[in-house]
Amino acid sequence: MKKGIIIGGGIAGLTAAIAMEQAGIDFTVYEAAPELKPYGAGIWMAPNAMQVFDKLGVKQAVKNAGIELEKVDITDENLNLIHGLNLKKIKAKFGSSIVAVHRARLQQVLYSFVNPDKVILNKALVSLEEKDGKVVLHFADETIIEADFVIGADGVNSRVRQQIMPEIHLRYSGQTCWRGLVTHTLPDQWKNATLELWGNQLRFGLAEMADEQIYWFAVKTSPENGVDETKDIKSYLKEEFKDFKGPVQELIEATPHFMIRRTDLHDLPGAKKWHQSKICLIGDAAHAATPNLGQGGAQAVEDAYTLVQELHLSQTPEYAFDSFQKKRYNKVKRIIFGSYWIGIVAHWKYFKGIRNFFLRNTPSFIEESQLNSIYRIDD
Ligand SMILES: Cc1cc2nc3c(=O)[nH]c(=O)nc-3n(C[C@H](O)[C@H](O)[C@H](O)COP(=O)(O)OP(=O)(O)OC[C@H]3O[C@@H](n4cnc5c(N)ncnc54)[C@H](O)[C@@H]3O)c2cc1C
Structure with a gap:
């Protein structure tokens, strides 16, 4: 060849x-x-x-x-x-x-x-x-x-x-996603696991990757090419996901702003x-x-x-x-x-x-x- x-x-x-x-x-x-x-x-x-x-x-x-x-x-x-x-x-x-x-x-x-x-x-x-x-x-x-x-x-x-x-x-999926990465200790039941919570046109997922580094994603039904209107994206996400139980709020709060990134989901x-x-x-x-x-x-x-x-x-x-x-x-x-x-x-x-x-x-x-x-x- x-x-x-x-x-x-x-x-x-x-x-x-x-x-x-x-x-x-x-x-x-x-x-x-x-x-x-x-x-x-x-x-x-x-x-x-x-x-x-x-x-x-x-x-x-x-x-x-x-x-x-x-x-x-x-x-x-x-x-x-x-x-x-x-x-x-x-x-x-x-x-x-x-x-x-x-x-x-x-x-x-x-x-x-x-x-x-x-x-x-x-x-x-x-x-x-x-x-x-x-x-x-x-x-x-x-x-x-x-x-x-x-x-x-x-x-x-x-x-x-x-x-x-x-x-x-x-093709735009109609959904946008914020991904975050944070060092955090998860409760034992979520170690070695992926947890995904489905809400009203919202989803939140998380998993530990190694060394207590937690990867999370937050997905929302949204128009394409949206931009975050606030610099305080953590407060925005915490408000959007306020009804979500489990470690959702604490993970968002603990994540540094610069470790959160928004991506429109396409295929x-x-x-x-x-x-x-x-x-x-x-x-x-x-x-x-x-x-x-x-x-x-x-x-x-x-x-x-x-x-x-x-x-x-x-x-x-x-x-x-x-x-x-x-x-x-x-x-x-x-x-x-x-x-x-x-x-x-x-x-x-x-x-x-x-x-x-x-x-x-x-x-x-x-x-x-x-x-x-x-x-x-x-x-
Ligand atoms: C939010 C989100 C979550 C995901 N989660 C998962 C998951 O959990 N599991 C999973 O299997 N998949 C997941 N995916 C999909 C996965 O990320 C992609 O399918 C995968 O990265 C595709 O690999 P790739 O090598 O084809 O492309 P990429 O990983 O995008 O790599 C392309 C490379 O090409 C380089 N490049 C681009 N243009 C040029 C150029 N002109 N010249 C030279 N180099 C160039 C880029 O710099 C890059 O390094 C997710 C995607 C998203 C958006």
Whole structure:
């Protein structure tokens, strides 16, 4: 196989880099950021991602960087259980539970498994074109580099995607999210657990990641592109979530202002084809999902592994890209769809009693089959 360039050193790009190094495929990663230091938030790495990490020999390092969770509880504002998920059973089945980890630590772990000479930082792609059987890439520092194939792993606002599929646009979910990170001691019952409280068009979730670092998110139904009208965002959030019991108020209060960040939640359901000739998109660049299933990063990891397997087996990148998409497309579509609708249902203003009744009484065989379809990876 020839020389490839990976644009983006996030979860997808670094996982692809580890897999390519192990498969003996020549590559370089170009990352726009001057250092690999993503926003200080947490991320849940689901069992499907952990199985891929296991195949790549990085699972233990990821586990060591975070906390393996034992349960997920979804409750109403008053902490009445709506749905509980026992992750010990999941771990027994898939070899790993969900790991809650600081994004920066995850990134550092993945980076530590790649030859650092192969990751060039502070190098933002501006445009790319195909010429004489090569891909020609133009960077912000005015350098031009050629490659035999390109993997666009440059995230939800992908420059690679904008170049090859300008007609594909993000969809706003109708919800905005504030994420916070705080050092705090949680009551024992919420250690090794994710707690998510569903209220009236509001949601609050939290989990410990490691060393008493708590990651929380607060989601509200809101118009797109809203801005915080107050500098005192903590008071605003405390007021919005005043009816929420448990550690919600104390977590918001204890979080420094600069550790709270607002993000509109989008997905990308529209891309029917993730590749064009010698250029292929993976992760959020191809198919961002809303975070409601905690699967965007996991799907990026699955993509990276599957794509590199196909590159390893195929004579041409074009063939590899095609069979990669055939293997991944249906699962990813299901995740985008499911995740979007969980967000809608979680924020229902009406019929909450009916929703909660069905969630409380979901037969275990239905839940198991849904989780299987998400957490099982194709070998
Ligand atoms: C609020 C929220 C919570 C989430 N929670 C979870 C969760 O719990 N579990 C989960 O699995 N997923 C979660 N996700 C989704 C997850 O964050 C993404 O799916 C994941 O980060 C995608 O990885 P990626 O590598 O494709 O993109 P990214 O992680 O965005 O990485 C893209 C990289 O490309 C670089 N880049 C961008 N443009 C250029 C350019 N022009 N040139 C060079 N480099 C460039 C960026 O700097 C970045 O490093 C969440 C998302 C949100 C918004």
